[in-house]
Amino acid sequence: MDRLVIDEPVEAVNSREQRSFYKKRVAIHPKLVFGRYRQIKWVALVVLLAIYYLVPWLRYDRGPNAPDQAVLVDIPGRRFYFFFIEIWPQEVYYWTGLLIVAAVGLFFVSSLFGRVWCGYACPQTVWTDLFIYVERVFEGDRNARIRLAAAPWGFGKLARKSAKHAVWLAIGLVTGGAWVFYFADAPSLFGDLIAGQASLGAYLTIAILTGTTYVFAGFAREQICTYVCPYARFQAAMFDEDTMLVSYQAARGEPRAKHKKGEPWEGRGHCIDCGQCVAVCPTGIDIRHGQQMECITCALCIDACNGVMDKVGLPRGLIRYDTLRNMQVRAAGQRPHIKLFRRRTLVYAAILFAVLAAILTGLFSRADLEVTVQRDRNPAFVTLSNGDIRNGYTLKVLNKSHESRVLSLSVSNLPDARLEVLGQKGLELEARPAQIESFRVFVQAPRQALEKNSTAFAFVLRDPVSATEAEHDAVFMAPRR
Amino acid sequence: MADDRQKDDITGVETTGHEWDGIRELNNPLPRWWLYILYASCAFALLYWVLYPSWPGVSDHSKGVLGWTRHATLDAEITAAKAKQSAYVEKIAALPMAEVANDPELLTFANAGGRSAFGLNCAQCHGSGAAGGKGYPNLNDDDWVWGGTLDAIEATIRYGIRSAHPETRQNDMPAFGVDEILTAEQINDVAEHVLALSQSATDPAAAERGAPLFAEQCAACHGERGEGNTELGAPKLSDALWLYGGDKADVVASIAAARRGVMPAWIGRLDDATIKQLALYIHSLGGGE
Known part of the structure; x- marks a missing residue:
């Protein structure tokens, strides 16, 4: 054998030229590869899946009147718990902040290193990677899979395929379950799920997510x-000539040609046109x-x-993370350098830190x-028999402490x-722990004390134990003089 | 059949053979899944026609073999809702008012039920916010003609005012002018005196002249200083609130012709529990005693 590298008879089936509206999708059978980035992806896969599957089982002690689940979205109770943070529906703007952080964070990372989110962390990538791993266990690597796909149906094919689909469905079930x-x-819901006692919503959610994961x-x-993800479509807007992208060094690689051992270079x-880069590509380009x-x-x-x-x-790096500028610099034979501090990245970073700071300031300075x-x-006001004016108010008291x-x-x-x-004597309002209490309050004022038909004032609530105060503006209405 | 079918070069799909300005139409049949959904829908429609009311007739419509109607569904829902409420309603009907008022859970239910019943039965005269109007008392304030305790309010609702019920709230202020008990000047003087009770007289001399007349004709029910009497349903005249208006003309008209407002008895129209809930709701509006 004269060649060191086995040629892959491959076609980039998903590249634009190959993709016609009139053509059916051609299945992609990515080949297993070894190397630094594959290692990183395996680690990312294990870590991210572990986070997803295990986080609901973490416990966090919040005292007697609160759930002990570290991360919990309590929809009937209208609470979101995240370790020491507890979000009430009134504070939904923290979610808004978080979404802004997520979006700008994505822009920031993309402008620096391209679509690392897509490549390493996106659930679609992680689960697809996992499913391809399962596929490889049962059907072998790329060439074996291609042969199996073309083979006529028989017992062996049926067994391999059904085993693969069974494991896929199991993963889907666990994904929806998590x-x-x-x-x-989590522990009590798990018991209910097994015993068939959980709500229909829980089973439906699991069924839907099992289906979507599987499909x-x-x-x-x-x-x-x-086709589906919008991020692929607007990613280019975050890139510039200094963004690190997976790039083929055409200046070094071309003209490409097959190469036999011992032939001069x-x-x-340097591209020997072996097709390995296409064979391993999970998106078929x-x-x-x-x-x-x-x-x-x-x-x-x-x-x-x-x-x-x-x-x-030959030296590594014919395909490498590189910027557009550096590719030109390399082609001209000069030393490349990476420019991280650019106007674009600085602006993204500034927005990111501003929003993060706002969220954290809000979180740590909010009142309980x-x-x-x-x-x-x-009625807007009621005149009483002694001539006084009375207004009625509904006060909602949010006691966010667990006392x-x-x-x-x-x-x-x-x-x-x-x-x-x-319904009570005196002005001491009792508030149960972590509850919203509602009180009807009547305020009565002598006619002479009211200069205008609308007087601004404030309700003040004071907790003598913790010496905290809460205030809210209100308006007192009276008939026109 | 002659094979004159044409194929499109790019897609390899047959064309319909029609051509408009050089544009030919591909003969792409409907997708199978689409057709099957259509057939399934047709089958569904046929089944629906048999099972459910669907076809209009001249004076009626087809009933469907299931005998399903929206009215029956509504009745079932109302029955179910009533069954849910019955635990509370029965307790409210059985307990005395004071005990209902002391049970926060029952009180919350009664207030909500009372608000709903008020909107259906009372708001027509008293207004949706119970603020009343001229001739229709404001139920938010602390001025009560027939008393503002829970029991008094309940009795007023139950038996009405000048209603047909034998136990109705009833009194009969004379129409001093119409029945020619007082002359026009005397009525004017009494009116000035009544206004003077709440420091709003316009003619002190007339008010002075009206004092003995008031003591003679009015004080028996309204009290010497016009403090009123809820036992008799005699309004307080010394306060800032006027059911029929506090202008002199209004007061003169009240004395001359009497007012004699009417409220129906709700016993027989509303059940016991509803009347109690109404009383509790009105009592909670802020003026309850």
Whole structure:
């Protein structure tokens, strides 16, 4: 055998030229590859899946009146728990902040290193990777899979295929199963699920997510990235000539040609056209065509090419993470350098830090006592027999602590006002732990004390134990003079 | 059949043979899945026609073999809702008012039920916010003609005011002008005196002249200083609130012709529990005693 590297008879089936609206999808059978980026992807896969599957089972002690699940989205109770953070529905803007951080964080990373999210961390990539691993266990590597796909149906094929699909469905089931544990106490929900006692919603959610996992990672795969995902379409807007992208060094590689052992390298490019980079590509493209929309920058082609370069005795890096500028610099024979601090990255970083700072400041300075006020509109005011004016209010008291509290109610900026809380004597409001309490409050003021038909004042709630105060603006209405 | 079928070069799909300005139409048949859904829908429609009311007739419509109607569904839902409420409703019907008022859970239910019943039965006169109007008392304030305790409010709702019920709230203020008990000048003087009770008289001399007349004709029910009497349903005249208006013309009209407002008895129209819930709701509006 004269050649060190086995040629792969491959076609970049998903590249733009090969993809016709009138043509059916051609199945992609990515080949197993070894190398640094494959290693990183395996580690990322294990870590990310571990996070996804195990986080609902983490416990975090919040004291007697709260759940002990570290991460819990309690929809019936209207709470989101994340370790020491507890978010109420009134604070949904933290979610908004988090979404902004996620979006800008994505822009930031993309402008620096391209689509690393797509290549390493996106669930579609992680689960597809896992499903391809399962496929490889039962059906062998690329060439074996191609042969099996073309083979007539028989017992062996049926057995391999059904084993693969069974494992895929099991993974899908566990994936959907893990999802519902984020929304209820995981251990008790697990017991209920096994015993058939859980809610229909839980079973439906698991069924749907089992289906989507099975279909997306088993069958749709790169089509999700190519056709469905919007990020593939606007990614180019974050790239510039200094973004690190998976790039084929055309200046070094071309003109490409087959190479036999011992042949000289003069007068030709370093690409031996072995097709390995195409064979390992999970999205079915040829990176040598340059940067393209279908590429998720998983960098497996880098591993493949580096392996080939080692075998033929050439330096690594014919396909490498590189910037557009550096590719030109290299072609001109100068020293490349990486420019991380650019206007674009600085602006993204600034937005990122500003929003993060706002969220954290909000989180750590927020009060655990809040009051909101709704004034009666019908009637706007009531004249009493002694001529005083009375307004009615509904006060919602948010006690965000996990202790019962007794709060004293008063008003400010309303002279001679008398307060009455419906259904009780005195102005001590009892608030249960981590609850919203509702109180009907009547405020009465002498006609003479009211200069205008609308007087602004404030309700003040004071917790004498923790010496905290909560205030809310209100308006007192009176008939026109 | 002559084979004159044409194929499109790019897609390899047969064309329909029609051509418009050089544009030929591909003969892509409907997808199978689409057709099957159509057939399934047709089968569904046929089945539906048999099972459910669907075809209009001249004066009626087809009933369907299941005998399903929207009214029956609604009735079932209402029955189910009533069954859910019955635990509370029965307790409210059985317990005295004071005990219901002391049970926070029952009180919450009663207030909600009372609000709903108020909107259906009372808001027509008293207004949706119970703020009333001229001739229709404001139920939010602390001025009660027939008393503002829970029991008094309940009795007023139950038996009405000047209603047909034998136990109705009833009194009969004379129409001093119409029945010619007082002359026009005397009525004017009494009116000034009544206004003077709440420090709003316009003619102190007339008010002075009206004092003995008031003591003679009005004080028996309204009290010497116009403090009113809820036992008799005699309104307080010394306060800031006027059911029929506090202008002099209004007061004169009240004395001359009497007002004699009417409220129906709700016993017989509303069940016991609903009347109690209404009383609790009105009592909670802020003026309850």
